Amino acid sequence: MNLDKASEIVWSECMNLKEGENALIVCDKPLRTIGSTLFEKAVELGGEAFFLEMIPRQIHGEEPPSMVADVMKSADVIVIPTSTSLSHTKARREACAKGARIATLPNITEDIMMRAIPVNYEEIKKRSEAIANLLNSADAAYLTTEKGTDLTLPLKGMKAEPDFGLYHKRGDFGNLPAGEAYIAPLEGVSEGTLIVDGAIAGIGKLEEVVTIAVVNGMAKTIENCPELEKMLDEHGERARNIAELGVGTNDKATVVGNILEDEKVMGTVHVALGNNVLFGGTVDVPIHLDCIVLHPTLEIDGELVIENGELLV
Secondary structure, three states: OOHHHHHHHHHHHHOOOOOOOEEEEEEEHHHHHHHHHHHHHHHHOOOEEEEEEEOOOOOOOOOOOHHHHHHHOOOOEEEEOOOOOOOOOHHHHHHHHOOOEEEEOOOOOHHHHHHHOOOOHHHHHHHHHHHHHHHHOOOEEEEEOOOOOEEEEEOOOOOOEEEOOOOOOOOOEEEOOOOEEEEOOOOOOOEEEEEEOOEEOOOEEOOOOEEEEEEOOEEEEEEOOHHHHHHHHOOOHHHHEEEEEEEEOEOOOOOOOOHHHHOOEOOOEEEEEEOOHHHOOOOOOOOEEEEEEOOOEEEEOOEEEEEOOEEOO
16 A cells, blocks of 8 residues: 555545546645645546645644635535644535535544555444444443543433545545544533543643543543643633544554544544534534543443443444
């Protein structure tokens, strides 16, 4: 597998690019090589391709320049390899509302492209949809680990989404590499202790565990990670919102310290802090930070879905 072949899979299998469609690549300087390869492949496959490079944003979730947002609204298909994520932005949501099908690839590397994008998407779809269906009908999820995680996340009435990497319909959106099912827990009610031992978005792979005390749906205290506290405090108290419960379903992904791949690793769980408007919540802050939990045990309404890191669905 090489970058050229992985780029072909992005356009042909994941995005279902059709000849003559307006295909937009939005990237920034750190991901110029990947962006350029995607552009050349889109041209080769018959797309009316456009390449737009912008100055890197400072944090995940920060809006792109207005000119970039305006261009996105006129595209049929958009692939966004950028050093920070545009997933949780108004620009991305508005482009999808106009009908664009979009994949974001925040901070992706060539290694990740070649390892975690050439996968069996139908198998990932089956796993992701099965977990999303369980979450959709659940009152609550219960997350534990041998290291001390003990967290209850009420879910009743919230809608789960599977992300399996096939974005073929108008308005479709997701990450590449893909492979998860996720839901926004009810705001203000999650309770317990979250021990993060895998990785944290914006920080990377962890050498020591981070302990988060969750009270009334908020990360009340954070031990052993001043960097996380600093990022959250820059955006006010609502940035501490327990925004997401996600379950990884990509069997080719590994925890490498890059949250794009880390959150997709099969048998892991991630709990995110911050923005949740993308999937049914009301907290609209310019930050969304996923926290990866290794070897979890996850129960959904009493049904065992993951046991010590083994996916049972």
